[in-house]
Amino acid sequence: MGGTMHDFVIVGGGTAGWMAAAALARFLPRERSVALVESDAIGTVGVGEATIPQIRLFNQSLGIDDAELIRQTNGTIKLGIEFVDWSQNGSRYYHAFGTIGRRLGLVPFHHYWLRHQAQQPDADLWAFSTSALAAGANRFAPDQGRPDLPTGLAWAFQFDAALYAAFLRSYAEGRGVRRTEGRVADIRHDGASGLIQAVQLDDGRSIAGRFFIDCTGFASMLLGGKLGVGFDDWSRWLPCDRALAVQCEGVRPLTPYTRATARVAGWQWRIPLQHRTGNGLVYSSAHMDDQQAADTLLTNLDGRPLSQPRPLRFRAGRRRRAWVGNCLALGLAAGFLEPLESTSIHLIQSGIARLLELLPAADVAPALAAEYNRQTEREWQAVRDFLILHYHANDRPEPFWAERRSTPLPDRLQHRIDLFRATGQIARDPDDLFTEVAWLQVMVGQGIVPARHHPLANAPTPAELAEFLALARRHSAATVDRMPSHEAFLAALETPA
Numbered sequence: 001m002g003g004t005m006h007d008f009v010i011v012g013g014g015t016a017g018w019m020a021a022a023a024l025a026r027f028l029p030r031e032r033s034v035a036l037v038e039s040d041a042i043g044t045v046g047v048g049e050a051t052i053p054q055i056r057l058f059n060q061s062l063g064i065d066d067a068e069l070i071r072q073t074n075g076t077i078k079l080g081i082e083f084v085d086w087s088q089n090g091s092r093y094y095h096a097f098g099t100i101g102r103r104l105g106l107v108p109f110h111h112y113w114l115r116h117q118a119q120q121p122d123a124d125l126w127a128f129s130t131s132a133l134a135a136g137a138n139r140f141a142p143d144q145g146r147p148d149l150p151t152g153l154a155w156a157f158q159f160d161a162a163l164y165a166a167f168l169r170s171y172a173e174g175r176g177v178r179r180t181e182g183r184v185a186d187i188r189h190d191g192a193s194g195l196i197q198a199v200q201l202d203d204g205r206s207i208a209g210r211f212f213i214d215c216t217g218f219a220s221m222l223l224g225g226k227l228g229v230g231f232d233d234w235s236r237w238l239p240c241d242r243a244l245a246v247q248c249e250g251v252r253p254l255t256p257y258t259r260a261t262a263r264v265a266g267w268q269w270r271i272p273l274q275h276r277t278g279n280g281l282v283y284s285s286a287h288m289d290d291q292q293a294a295d296t297l298l299t300n301l302d303g304r305p306l307s308q309p310r311p312l313r314f315r316a317g318r319r320r321r322a323w324v325g326n327c328l329a330l331g332l333a334a335g336f337l338e339p340l341e342s343t344s345i346h347l348i349q350s351g352i353a354r355l356l357e358l359l360p361a362a363d364v365a366p367a368l369a370a371e372y373n374r375q376t377e378r379e380w381q382a383v384r385d386f387l388i389l390h391y392h393a394n395d396r397p398e399p400f401w402a403e404r405r406s407t408p409l410p411d412r413l414q415h416r417i418d419l420f421r422a423t424g425q426i427a428r429d430p431d432d433l434f435t436e437v438a439w440l441q442v443m444v445g446q447g448i449v450p451a452r453h454h455p456l457a458n459a460p461t462p463a464e465l466a467e468f469l470a471l472a473r474r475h476s477a478a479t480v481d482r483m484p485s486h487e488a489f490l491a492a493l494e495t496p497a
């Protein structure tokens with residue numbers, strides 16, 4: 001390995017490292033070489049099982065279809081997240097993927113629903129979401145391809161993260177990525193140019209490269225460690241700093257969604273896979289001790305635990321710059337946002353897409369890094385604000401939740417809430433990962449009630465409005481009625497025709 005100079009050196013082989021390796025192997029010209037170094041002794045973070053629909057695009061770009069992915073990773077379908085007890089004990093709502101209802105004229109659907117709801121306070125927003133209805137009925141089948149009659153269905157996966165990384169590893173190695181097992185002990189850096197030259201392993205080997213991708217997880221060895229890039233701490237808004245993760249035996253029926261249940265000082269996830277269920281409690285150590293956290297988690301499992309709960313520690317926030325000189329960080333090395341909306345794997349994916357878009361040539365133009373960092377900052381901030389919304393708009397009694405209500409919000413988020421509350425309008429930026437419908441569901445679900453709807457939604461007569469809504473509701477319900485159960489859908493994938 002001594003003399004080889006690689007074009008890309010990826011340090012770390014968790015989900016971030018192997019996603020980057022697979023994408024570079026797929027898209028780089030053949031003559032450009034990619035190396036990856038990882039340490040089995042250090043291992044990976046071992047969580048990260050729920051995704052959002054964009055992951056399908058990543059897999060498709062690699063030529064991996066949904067069925068293969070599900071088979072390789074013991075995966076299940078995820079139609080959204082069910083939020084239980086968030087606005088208050090006993091409350092429940094979905095953030096379901098895809099669209100809700102249908103746009104009419106210039107006005108988004110939810111303004112018609114708001115108009116209707118003013119007369120019928122029980123009118124359920126999610127009765128118009130095919131994904132939410134399918135989730136509630138434990139059914140699934142992909143859209144049957146009627147472009148004239150879109151159902152608005154969208155889905156992602158829940159999968160075994162270790163199997164996903166292993167799958168991508170064989171994909172990447174099969175396309176020429178050179179893997180080295182070993183522990184990086186030092187990083188060779190040229191003070192004059194500011195460029196990293198090589199990573200040094202503890203057995204003396206070194207791996208030299210032109211561009212380095214730091215995928216070392218929370219250690220952030222290159223970007224945070226060697227280059228000393230500071231951390232923007234967001235814990236004043238997102239104070240949860242610990243998690244306990246445990247797998248338990250699966251139960252039937254196999255639900256096609258992730259569940260997030262609010263607890264005294266945090267929340268608990270439940271992610272059903274084919275062979276087991278992943279669970280974890282995310283909590284604030286200032287408000288809950290570890291024993292209380294373990295008790296809360298273990299008394300709220302729906303099957304026998306398969307191991308002891310595993311503790312994890314973190315801090316919400318991100319490295320101020322993700323790309324410095326010839327080093328870019330992806331995954332936990334770039335920052336951490338709690339898994340409330342399953343966004344971490346997506347942020348890896350979009351980081352990779354952005355790298356490919358702004359791919360450096362032999363020498364790295366600093367303007368590329370500046371543009372990458374500008375886009376990345378806005379993307380992370382928008383995701384951060386979406387998470388804060390879940391915590392802020394609550395009516396729960398505990399001190400942890402009262403503090404979340406009273407903590408001043410980032411300006412942009414405060415504006416979004418004010419606008420929605422006053423007018424039902426949803427302010428969305430081009431860099432937003434989450435759609436208008438995603439913001440809508442969480443705002444409504446968390447109990448934010450708009451004072452009015454868009455004036456143009458008054459255009460249909462009451463009879464026309466009733467017919468429009470009834471049709472939309474019937475269309476979603478009929479679509480779901482035609483679907484097999486989630487389990488039957490998965491079973492059919494195991495025995496392809």
Ligand SMILES: Cc1cc2nc3c(=O)[nH]c(=O)nc-3n(C[C@H](O)[C@H](O)[C@H](O)COP(=O)(O)OP(=O)(O)OC[C@H]3O[C@@H](n4cnc5c(N)ncnc54)[C@H](O)[C@@H]3O)c2cc1C
Nearest residue numbers: 012013014015016044045048050184217331332339344345
């Ligand atoms: C509690 C929790 C729950 C989560 N749930 C979700 C979820 O549901 N959905 C989601 O999208 N994301 C989730 N995430 C985030 C997700 O787990 C990560 O984004 C994802 O696994 C990527 O991790 P990584 O590859 O950056 O780091 P890691 O998995 O930690 O990998 C780091 C790699 O670097 C290597 N390494 C480190 N130091 C050295 C060294 N000195 N020498 C050599 N190699 C080294 C390690 O061996 C390893 O291969 C969750 C995170 C946490 C903490």
